[in-house]
Amino acid sequence: MKKLLYIVSIALLLGACKQEAPKDYVTLSGIIKNPNSDSLIVAQRSILKTIKVNTDGSFSDTLKVETGSYILFDGKERTSVYLKNGYDLNLSVDAKEFDETITYNGIGSEANNYLAKKALLEEGLINYEALMTSDKSSFDKQLNAAKNEFKLLLDATKGLDSAFIASEEKESEMMTKQLASMFDGKQAILAMKGKESPKFTDYENYAGGLTSLDDLKGKYVYIDMWATWCGPCKKEIPFLKEVEKAYHGKPIEFVSISIDRQNAYDTWRSMVKEKELSGIQLFAKEDKTFADAYKITGIPRFILIDPQGNVIDADAPRPSDEELKSLFNELNI
Structure with a gap:
C-alpha cells in the first residue's frame, strides 16, 4: 500500500512538473482578409510593436505588455484591444x-x-454632432440611454476579470463627464453668436509691429487659431491660401494666430517664411486670454467676426469645407 501511494505521489509530482508556467507575454495571431497594410501596429502612447502580415493575410507574434488598453492599427483602420500577459489571442477580420x-x-x-x-454600439448610439447641437434635456436623455446600453452589454458579457470591469466602468464615467463638458463648451460657443467678440491686443505681426482685433474693424475677420506642431492645422494651409486668393480685395481680413509656446517662436517665423503664409500672421506669445474666451480646447479652430466686431460664428467652417464659401456668399463678402 505504501509503495502504491509512493508511486501515485511521484506520478502527481511529475505531472505537476510538466505543467507550463504562466506566460509572461501576449501571443497575438490571426488572419486579415483584404488587409490595408503589410503590417499591424500595436500602440499606446507610442508604437509598442509592429507585426508583419504575410501575403495570405496571416500574422503571429508575441509581445510583453503592461495590462491595459491598446490600439491595433491596420493602415487607416484601428480598433481597441485589451492586452494582458498570458493572453493568447487569435483575431479574424475582413x-x-x-x-x-x-x-x-x-x-x-x-x-x-x-x-x-x-465600438459598434457606440457608433450606432452616439451621434456626436446631434448631441452637441441638441437642447440640454435631449442631450441628457440621449447620454443616459447610451450609458445604460453600455452597462447592459458589460453586464451580459461573461468571463471578464474584475480589473477589466472596473476599468470599463471608470471609462464610462469619464466618457459621460467628457461629453457633458464638450456639450457645455459647445453651448457656450453657440451663445456667442451676435455678441461682441472677445479681443486680442498687441499680438506680434510677422510683417512688423503689433496688431489688435480692434485694428481690423470695418471688415469681416476670419481667424485661424493654429500651431506649428499641429498636423491638421498644416493640412488646412493650402485650402486657406486658395480662399485668401479667391477673396483678395474683398472686405475681409484673413488672420492666423499662432498659439505656439515662446520656445517655438523661431519655428513659427521660419514656417511662415518657408510656406509663404499669406494674410495677417500673428504670434500670441503664450497669451491664452483670447483662446480661452473662445473655449478653444483643440486646433485648428476658425472664427468669423463681422465688421462691427461681433461674432458671426465662433466655430466657423474650415477652409477645406465648401460650407465656408457658402457662408461668405450668404454674407455678400
Missing part, C-alpha cells in the same frame, strides 16, 4: 468591413469581443 467583422478566439477573447461590440 478589413473591408473592419468594425463589423472583427472577432477574437482564445485566452482573453471575452474582453476583446466585448470591446468590438462596444
Whole structure:
C-alpha cells in the first residue's frame, strides 16, 4: 500500500512538473482578409510593436505588455484591444468591413469581443454632432440611454476579470463627464453668436509691429487659431491660401494666430517664411486670454467676426469645407 501511494505521489509530482508556467507575454495571431497594410501596429502612447502580415493575410507574434488598453492599427483602420500577459489571442477580420467583422478566439477573447461590440454600439448610439447641437434635456436623455446600453452589454458579457470591469466602468464615467463638458463648451460657443467678440491686443505681426482685433474693424475677420506642431492645422494651409486668393480685395481680413509656446517662436517665423503664409500672421506669445474666451480646447479652430466686431460664428467652417464659401456668399463678402 505504501509503495502504491509512493508511486501515485511521484506520478502527481511529475505531472505537476510538466505543467507550463504562466506566460509572461501576449501571443497575438490571426488572419486579415483584404488587409490595408503589410503590417499591424500595436500602440499606446507610442508604437509598442509592429507585426508583419504575410501575403495570405496571416500574422503571429508575441509581445510583453503592461495590462491595459491598446490600439491595433491596420493602415487607416484601428480598433481597441485589451492586452494582458498570458493572453493568447487569435483575431479574424475582413478589413473591408473592419468594425463589423472583427472577432477574437482564445485566452482573453471575452474582453476583446466585448470591446468590438462596444465600438459598434457606440457608433450606432452616439451621434456626436446631434448631441452637441441638441437642447440640454435631449442631450441628457440621449447620454443616459447610451450609458445604460453600455452597462447592459458589460453586464451580459461573461468571463471578464474584475480589473477589466472596473476599468470599463471608470471609462464610462469619464466618457459621460467628457461629453457633458464638450456639450457645455459647445453651448457656450453657440451663445456667442451676435455678441461682441472677445479681443486680442498687441499680438506680434510677422510683417512688423503689433496688431489688435480692434485694428481690423470695418471688415469681416476670419481667424485661424493654429500651431506649428499641429498636423491638421498644416493640412488646412493650402485650402486657406486658395480662399485668401479667391477673396483678395474683398472686405475681409484673413488672420492666423499662432498659439505656439515662446520656445517655438523661431519655428513659427521660419514656417511662415518657408510656406509663404499669406494674410495677417500673428504670434500670441503664450497669451491664452483670447483662446480661452473662445473655449478653444483643440486646433485648428476658425472664427468669423463681422465688421462691427461681433461674432458671426465662433466655430466657423474650415477652409477645406465648401460650407465656408457658402457662408461668405450668404454674407455678400
